[in-house]
Amino acid sequence: MRSFDGYRHREAFCLMKYAAEDGSEVEWIWNSRDGVTPFCVSNRAGGKMLKHIDWYLDRRILDYQPLACERIFVDLSPERARQRAQHRVEFFWDRDDCAHIREMYGTKENAVEGFIADSRVGEAPDLVEFSSLSIT
Template identity: 40%
Template sequence: MNGKPYGQPSVSARAVRRAAERETEKRVSKPTLAVAAPRMSFGHQHAEAFCLMWYACECGHRERIWNSRDGVTAFGFQCPSCKEPKLKHVNWGLDKYAPDHVPAPGQRIWIDLTRDRALEIARRTVDQVAKGKLPEGADLNRIADAVYNGGMQPDLVVYGYVEAS
């Protein structure tokens, strides 16, 4: 006997969880219409509307990001851990419809991009490219309008974070 109840070897909770994750990844390697269709039945225009979605990077960073809007989200973007543009939406089959989700402080969420934020992004982008030579006001507004895209673009923010002025 190995000294354990009923002689059964115990399996750690982590081993069980990892085995389940590996099995899920095998079954759901790519999004399919069968996976996306049920989420569309909630009456939204986009399958990822109000979903909690897993994002992962090659460096090992994983996080769950909530889409607080009925709009598309970025498939990939910069990882906060390694700073490489390799954080990607993974395990689409594990997206969870959660319209009443209350994010924890510090959780990242997708929100609608505002015109002011689009102007800030345009100004920062032009500053990086033009090395401080900002274009005339009309040109900057034209760039901001392209970034804003009529309010269709998502913005990724940290819930509960307010930038100091």
């Protein structure tokens, strides 16, 4: 179903403003796809959350050319899904409050595969720095 100027999602190919609640950081992030984007993302340092604000300023720019230092939303790749899953499993595996993960999956390898299966590869958004993309 297409309903937003021919796209499935309102934020398709939009440059969007994300900011910290205290106003200390603002980042414009481009969605390079016709897919959903998160309401909040971590700042680059990982210490603050940036929230999508001022939606009325979102601008659809199909041919936007991000600078090498800018972050953009892309479809989650199988490689990044595996990285995320491995990171999550390592972080949560030995925590007492996460025993249900060990019980559910039995091994770290099974947990990684389970997290990957739940990650919606090719559909879910992934936030990457433009310079980190391999462009061929």
